[in-house]
Amino acid sequence: MSSVLVAAEQVLLTGKWNENLQNDIPLFEQTRSVVNGSFRDVLISPESRNIFKLRSSVTDKDFLDRNLDEWFDFSINPQDDLASQEWLRILIGVALLHAFVQANWTGPNLDVAPLDILTIPSEYRDDVTEEYLHRKAVAELAYGGEPVYHLASLPLFLRLAQLIFDLPYQHCQSAAWWRLRAWLIHQQVLDEPVAVPAEVQLSLQSLPDSIISDPELRGRLSVEEGLLQHFLSNDKVAAELFVRAARQTQLEFELTGAPGKRTKFIERDITQLVLLAQSHLTVDDDGSQAADTSNSTEQTKNDPVIPGIPVPTASAMPETLALNDDTLLEQTQFTSSNPAASDSHLTHLDPTSQPALHPLDQCILLALCLNIKNTSPAHGLTAEQMSPYVARVVSHPRNWSVHTMALLLRSRLESNRTKTVERSALQLQALVDQMPTADSTIAERLLYIHSLPLPSKWEMEKELAMRFLSIGVVKSALEIFERLEMWEQVVSCWQSLERRDKGIAVVRDLLQGKKAEAETVISRGKANTDSRRQTLDSAREAKLWCLLGDLEPDHALEHYTHAWELSKGTSGRAMRSLGGVYFARGDYPRTIECLRKAVTINPLLSRSWFILGCAYIRLENWEGARDSFSRCVSIDDEDGESWNNLASVYLRMGEAGQKANVEEHDGKPEEASDQSQERDGDQNKIPFTNRILAFRALKQGLKFKYDNWRMWANYMVVAMDVGELLEACRALGRVVEERSAKEGAGCVDEDVLDRLVNAITRTPLMTNDPGQDSQNTPGHTSANPNVGHGLLKQVSDLLDRIILPRVSSSRIFRAKARLLTWEERWEDALNTYLDAYRSGVAGTMEKGETDIERWRQGVGEVEEIVDVLRNFGPRVDGFAWRLQARSIVRTFMARTRDFEDEPEWSRLQGLQEEVRKE
Known part of the structure; x- marks a missing residue:
């Protein structure tokens, strides 16, 4: 591989232009335009338009029904320079991907439209409109049975970028990395996460060392791989990748404690959590930007400056709102200058004046902060652990996107505290409002976008609406959801307002064409019903039918079935809903049939696997149940109920998955934690290996269901059975x-x-x-x-x-x-036996007792306690055991004289005589 091309690929991957690059790199000017965010210059160039022209074989309008990959000829003429042509396609793909990100994530508004980059013959221009291209791209981006958000701007750009990155490359080895980045974006426009093709991650292993020779590039790759695992809920793998990224960039950090104050009127210092961190990466002059701290109350006046980083104007960063609380300080005031442990490498850091971090290291800290949220229980300690990470990043703004993500995380952490909830909502609103602005360059906003889980514009607004909904401002939330056309949330709002009929009316109007989307009006009426129906891609229309099924339980089966047929067997939502209906009706064979199809379409949804496992339990298909609950815990290892049900299945399996010869319990399988496990004789018929597996499953599940006493009861019995x-x-x-x-x-x-x-x-x-x-x-x-x-x-x-x-x-x-x-310990033992007697049948028996069996049991207890007194009494100095024995026998006989005619009475008389003689 040419070293010149390698240098160009590294520049494009980092997003930072290198002035030392020579003009002899392929497509020098186009490369610089992509790095600087001038995507229009590249996408409307003759070279680009030549790629995006219809194939010569297209001779009629039949091509409109074909997929986009059949429209264009992306092949390279063997007579042309192969490396340069490959590099041109990479540049165009990156320009398309980043243009899509600019339009939907970072802003400002884009200056290029789909028809600007396509070369469409004049006879087809009336049919190939921007609306048609939008619908077609949205339909093709639907993946794994999950639809794409239909109001995403310019989805055609993302689809074309995917097609370009999926081409074979011989010279441009970074294509595998760009394919990963395209999938990261794709995951965020789908309704639910979907497993990516295995080759996406496998191809990254073949990246040559020349591409990822720089520590920053290695760190970026690990963070982005970790974010993909984060989106797929593989939290442990994501955590390992984030830690690996920190090692690769040589980021040093330590969460420790230091004396300090968080409120204005506290009189003594209290140990506060603080994150000490130090970067070892260098920053180029044209790289990340820092912000003047005059607009941030989180800063000290003398913000530490990394050599080589210019300090631009204050408007270059998102607005950091002040708390302005009469009790809480703006930031924790630490009084110790070296809180780190003596064996730490960070003892020289002062928590009140730490050096600025490299933006990539800030991305790693925010990713680690996310992992704390993913792998910790949902209680206050999690927020306390996350806050120092966020505060460390917020304190030194160096990049627009990174600072936006840090402020968003801080807003989430502050949303549940009465003292900070106001700033939380206002800060989130400010982040939403900043997107269309041009207060910073496009290049800076895109610089670290692939290393951050920054939400899209619509997700940010959805979060704001959910925040309104959580505090009871339903009308404001409803307005946002209606504008975003998130109909499922619209229906939820109407239901919370006790207007379920309004929710049904909204969905039916959408399906019948009476209610148009994207700010069109109802006045179009029924005349446009057929054309309106054509504007809905099958995945989204199927989802609306599923939503209608949720709202009309009496017709749910009909609506879900129609959704499945409408999607031509691709709607996982329809099959999941059908499976739920059949399960509720007790039709477990059909439940299994539907849910098997659903998990084949999208295997990442643990709830589908859970219900499938419950259906298998009802049919006593233990192998199927084991496999289903195993998939549940592999997707979400914090699912305590699935761990418990998995243990229950193991206790019912034989060596080869057959039913063990144990007594069955009545009860719901999804409530397996209600069932105590079988005892002694039955347990011995269960293979010991299965009992060990059940023990381990319950032990894991109790980490996340610590307050579930039924699981503890099951765990107790299984632990006894395996010798623990x-x-x-x-x-x-x-x-x-x-x-x-x-x-x-x-x-x-x-x-x-x-x-x-x-x-x-x-x-x-x-x-x-x-x-x-x-x-x-x-x-x-x-x-x-x-x-x-x-x-x-x-x-x-x-x-x-x-x-x-x-x-x-x-x-x-x-x-x-x-x-x-x-x-x-004879005296303690004797007293305890006496306590046992007093709380037993004999000790609590009153005059007038008529239950002869209970009286006979009492006789046995009297004889037992007398024997105890005889055996232990002489071993305790000063204990009047004879007197105690006589008193017990005499009192019991006095209370139960109604039983004098019983044979056991003579035993009591004999015992009384023996005690008297002693």
Whole structure:
């Protein structure tokens, strides 16, 4: 590969022009125009228009029904310079892709239209209109059964860019990278994320080292690969790629604590989270721009400057709104100059005056911030972890798009706090309003756009509308949704206003042509019904029929079926809805048939796999259920219900997926967490490997369903079954904590408690447990935490700290007493046995008792406690055990004289005589 072409490809990938480039690079002026954002100059050039002219074989209007890839001849004449022609196509593809991004993401408004770049013969110009090209591109961009947002500007540009990047290239190796970037944009215009072709990611592995020789380029590639995984919800893979990007750019960062203040009237310093970070990348003079900090209350007056970065005017950055709160400070004031740990490389950084970061490193920090959100529970700690990342980026604006993303994340974090909710809404509105402005150059706005998850214009406005909806401003949200023609959200707004009929009317008007989109008026009437219907691409029209099915449950089956037929078997939404209807009706074979088609179209939606797994459970197809729930947890490993159901399936499977010989429970499969697992005899018929898999599945699921007591109950039983007694002890404690207030002593699984105590007491007190070192004594912890001394501390803590302070029963006291007996704590054991007697049948029996079976049980308890007093009493100094025994027998007999004629009464008399003689 020519070194000149490699240099040109690197310039195009980074988006920063290099003045050292020679004029001998292919298409020098066109390359500079693309880098500088002058896309019109490239797209309307004769070379470009020559590529986008109809094939010579097109002789009639039949070509209008063909796909766009059949319209144009992108092949290269072998007589031409192959490298230059390939480079021309790459330049045109990049210009098209970035023009589409400018029109829909960054602004300002674009100065080129689709018909400006196409060479259409005069006889076809009446048919090939911009509206026709828009509809055709939207229809072709629909992928995996998911439609494209129909009001996206200039979708033809994205479609043509895809076609160009999909061509074979021999000299321009960066085409694989641009193909990835096109897919990143494509994912964001679809209604739901869809898995990309495998070759998109595989082709990146063949990128030559000469292309990604620079640390910045390597870091960019890792971030962009991570963002693709982020869009596909593969959070763990995305996290690894973001961390790899930080290593490649040599970004050093550390989340630590430092004393400081966040409110104006606090009297003493409190440790606050702070992110220390330092860049090692250099910035060229013509690269990223920094902003004057005079318009940002987040800045110090002397903003650190990276050598080589000019400081432009304040208008070059999005407006950073001040908080202006009477209590909270604009930013945390730190009082320590070196909060980092002594072994850290960042001890020299002062949290109040950190150096500015390279914009790419800022992108990496924001990506890591997103990953915190994806891999952490939804509670306040997540926001506290994310805030230092955002604050570190907001404090030093260096690029328009990066700063916009940072402000957007800050707005999201502040939306749930009463002190900051006002700025959150106003900041989001300001970000929406800035898009059409020209306060910064096109080149700067596009510089890092592929390294950021920056939402499109319509997604930004949708987020603003959702913010309005969350605070009850339904009318304002409805206006935005209607303008964006997001009809599903429009219907939701009408439903929240208790006007479901209005939602139905909106959808029916759209389908019948009475209501036109894109700001046309109703006055067109029914005369345009047929033509109006033709303007709807099949994917979107099918979605409207599905929406109508949601609103009219009585006709849902009819509407969903019509949507499926209308889409010609491509609407995943229709099949998902049909599967849901059949599942609700109990028709599980049809549910499976529909959902199998739905997951074939779009396998990334975990809800479809979940319902499919539930349908398999109802039909006792355990292999199908296992595969379905396995796919659920592979898509979203935080889905606790799927982990629980997967464990339930394992406990019902034989070695080859056949049903194990266990008793079935009635109940819904989607509520498998309600079902306690089978015990002892039945469990032994389940393969041990399956029980281990069930244990691991439940353990994983409980990380995300920590408050689900049913899952803890299942986990407790399975843990006992596989020998993980320590985990069973922990699970029993969680069940008691969650259920004791409602169920009392019934929340304690006394069988499990007895087995835990038995696991301790079956080990001789003065000898080592299995697995113990020879030096171990009874006071030491066993190496095996599931028996003997290794389990003693946890079970004792379970009884003393969790169970007995909340609930008690005779059996619980006896379990505690057996444990104390094993420890040779005779006095405590004796008192606990007495507590067990007092809470048992005999101790609570009153005069007038008529239940003879209960009385006989009481007789046995009296005999038992007397034996305990005989055995333990002499071992406790000063304990009047004889008096205690006589009193127990005498009191019980006095209360139950109504049973004098029973044979057991003579036993009581004999026991009384024995005690008297002693």
